[in-house]
Amino acid sequence: MIAITFSGYATLSRDLPASARLRLGVVNAEGLALGQGGTSGDITLGRAGTIIKPIALPSGPRSTHQPTAYTVLAGEDVPGVAAKFNISPDQLRWSNAQLTASDRISSGDHLTIPPVPGVVVPAREGETAAAIAEAYRVDLQSVIDFNYLRDPQHLAPGQLLVVPDGRGPDLWPRRVSSEPPHLGRFAKERFAYGYCTWYVASRRSVPWSGDAWAWFGGAQAMGFPTGRTPQPGAIMVTWESWVGHVAYVEQVNADGSFQVSEMNYQGWGVISTRTLRSPGSVPLIGFIY
Numbered sequence: 001m002i003a004i005t006f007s008g009y010a011t012l013s014r015d016l017p018a019s020a021r022l023r024l025g026v027v028n029a030e031g032l033a034l035g036q037g038g039t040s041g042d043i044t045l046g047r048a049g050t051i052i053k054p055i056a057l058p059s060g061p062r063s064t065h066q067p068t069a070y071t072v073l074a075g076e077d078v079p080g081v082a083a084k085f086n087i088s089p090d091q092l093r094w095s096n097a098q099l100t101a102s103d104r105i106s107s108g109d110h111l112t113i114p115p116v117p118g119v120v121v122p123a124r125e126g127e128t129a130a131a132i133a134e135a136y137r138v139d140l141q142s143v144i145d146f147n148y149l150r151d152p153q154h155l156a157p158g159q160l161l162v163v164p165d166g167r168g169p170d171l172w173p174r175r176v177s178s179e180p181p182h183l184g185r186f187a188k189e190r191f192a193y194g195y196c197t198w199y200v201a202s203r204r205s206v207p208w209s210g211d212a213w214a215w216f217g218g219a220q221a222m223g224f225p226t227g228r229t230p231q232p233g234a235i236m237v238t239w240e241s242w243v244g245h246v247a248y249v250e251q252v253n254a255d256g257s258f259q260v261s262e263m264n265y266q267g268w269g270v271i272s273t274r275t276l277r278s279p280g281s282v283p284l285i286g287f288i289y
Contacts, residue, residue, distance in 0.1 A: 065148070069110065115162060128155065191209075193269070200247065212245050224288055228279055233249060237288065249287070256277070262274075
């Protein structure tokens, strides 16, 4: 019998065939990994050499699938609250029934916040997950999976569902922003200070030139979409003076009325706003989108 010390195992193993080295057991890392499981390099192995995919441990806070109840603070508005939770203003409004016809909030108001970009929907009597998925234009399975639904055909009335990436109906009013009318950041130097063209060119990038009446044709020649329906952020072009007039559409309402901001309508160099009942309320040339 030959006495072999533990240090001898390592020495002898260098001169033995692979099968013999594996039989040396715990002293040989490769043999341990292939026989009983372990780690070989970057790979984790189970018994008999079965490869096991490592499980990554979460490094951040655990994500939630539940909506958040939020109380509005003084001075907050819809865009600000939405940005705080990384959702869009529309997603915030779709998730709160009181905001479907208004985008104004006040200190102390209670809001429901979706945990991911999407919509929080309370189920109605007899409503199914399939009906909600269709209404908010998403795949049914995403609603089932995100909400861990066992019976998507039978939802409890009032049960809150999160619809990831859901999109609800048109919201009114539709605004460019909650900010009051103001000079914008775009270059306006090709137009004369204090006039309507100078102001509107500050709110939108205007690559054409000329008097206000010529803007509509200039925009069409450059491929800009145009039409006769007001949209937030559009340029309204009219014949309200002998050289025409332009204004910036700030808001569109459910009844078809819309609000514009403009300069040199109430006075030279003065920024003002007015609400028009319809596009037919003015000698309209058209809207530039």
